[in-house]
Amino acid sequence: MLLVLIIGGSRFCWRIYRDLYLSRLTFSKRTLIIGAGSAGxxxxxxxxxxxxxxxxxxxxxxDDTKKHHLDIMGIPVLGGVGKIDAIVKKFKIDNIVIAIPSLSRKELNSIFKECAKTDAKTQILPMLEDLMTGKLSVNQFRDVQVEDLLGRDPIVLNDDKISEDITNKVVLVTGAGGSIGSEICRQIAQFNPEKLVLLGHGENSIYSIELELKESFRDSSIEFIPVIAEIQDAKKMMSVMETFLPDVVYHAAAHKHVPLMERNPEEAVKNNMIGTLNVANAASWHGVKTFVMISSDKAVNPTSVMGATKRLAEMIVQHMDESSNTKFVAVRFGNVLGSRGSVIPLFKRQIEKGGPVTVTHPEMVRYFMTIPEASSW
Structure with missing residues (x-):
């Protein structure tokens, strides 16, 4: 018994010493946790x-005043969100972790504004659904993304109405490898179409979205069909429509980089105008029920080559709607968070390099939407 006590006791004492003392010596970043609830x-x-x-x-x-001045596992609750700046300075905080997974975007935006007043790095707990499904654990923090700070909750559409138009139908998406086109494909797949035709000219991007969709919807009966084609090729568009006879076409293929199109106006004309005309003609000729063109807010009183070509493409679609049995629709949106060509990645790179941030005008106001929102609309 004495031998067991000596051996077991020594190991127990070492473990206590290691966990309570040595482990603390390895800490290098003093951390403030926002949220003293169960997640925190x-x-x-x-x-x-x-x-x-x-x-x-x-x-x-x-912000719950009942918790102020309490200790949780020896860690004090120091105050509310309004005191973050003062607390960071007083306790020399290096890192802030927002540990409230159920926060709305407005609430997160409000908290992040307070955190941004400090020099501490701000991170956030994974989304609640990721924690519940086991994809991520509570100690796998991520940086706050621009998408988190939208300032409002995402708009939810009537899924039943969308389902009527897509379920068990053949759907074709042009530009399926792009940021908007690929998200349209992801959302369409949720409504179980019979076939989803992924059309684009970039083989790598089409290959990637095809693999992703097959992995994500492996248990479904959806047939994903990749097609490498240029929308500028009128004969190819006719052939694709004749082969698959889609019920709905989402036309997301376009050149959208404004400065690049200023330098290459002929490419903007060929892709945005002639390409749209080719796809629209083929859709009308083969009796497609609905044709949806993804346009841009830059088509409103256009001041650039890209905007002008998108406006002319809209006019093509509007004209065809008057003379065709196909229902032609154009939807405009511009500042989509995370899309290729968005100003946000540029701003992020500029901020990481320490500036300057090239804002066009000090009073410029931009209204943003997320990729899933844009694709849903």
């Missing part, structure tokens, strides 16, 4: 137990 408590527990983490939880922030 889980974060603190994980950080205290994790041997790999270099984050030391120093305190909690919570």
């Amino acid at each position: 408590t889980m974060v603190a527990r994980q950080l205290l137990k994790s041997k790999e983490s270099d984050l030391q939880p120093v305190g909690f922030i919570d």
Whole structure:
């Protein structure tokens, strides 16, 4: 018994010393946790137990005044969101973790504005659904993305109406490898079309979206059909329509980089105008029920080559709607967060390099929507 006590006791004492003392010596970043609820408590527990983490939880922030001045696992609740700046300076905080997975975008935006007043790096807990499904754990933080700061909750559409037009139908998407086109494909696939034709000229992007969709919807009966083709080829467009006879066509293929199209106006004309005319003619000729063209807000009183070509493409679609049995529709949107050609990636790179941020005008106001929102609309 004495031998067991000596051996077991020594190991127990070493473990206590290692967990409570040595592990704290490895901490390098003093961390403030926003949210003293169950998620925040889980974060603190994980950080205290994790041997790999270099984050030391120093305190909690919570707007619930009943929790102020309480200690949670030895970590004090220091105040509300309005005191973040002062607390960061007082306790020399290096890192801030927002640990409230159920936050709305407006609430997150409000909290992040307070965090942005400090020099501390701000990270956020994974989304609630990712935690519940086990995709991510509470100690896998990510940086706050621009998409998180939309300032409003995403708009939800009437899925039943959309389902009527897509379920068990043949759908063709041009520009399916692009940021908007690929998201349209993802959302269409959720409504179980019979076939989804992925048309684009970039073989790598079409290959990628095909693999992604087959993996994501492996249990469905959807047939994903990749087609490498140029919309400027009128004969090819006729052939594609004749082969697959789609019920609905989403035309997302276009050149949309404004400065590049200023330098290459003939390509903008060929792709945005002639390409649209080719796809629209082929759709009308083969009796497509609905044709949806993805346009741009730059088509409103256009001041650029890209905007002018998109406006003319809209006029083509409007004219064909008057003379065809196909229903032609054009939808405009512009500042889509995360899309290729969006100004946001440029701004992010400029900020990472320390500036300057090339804003066109000090009073410029931009209204943003996410890729899923844009694709849904």
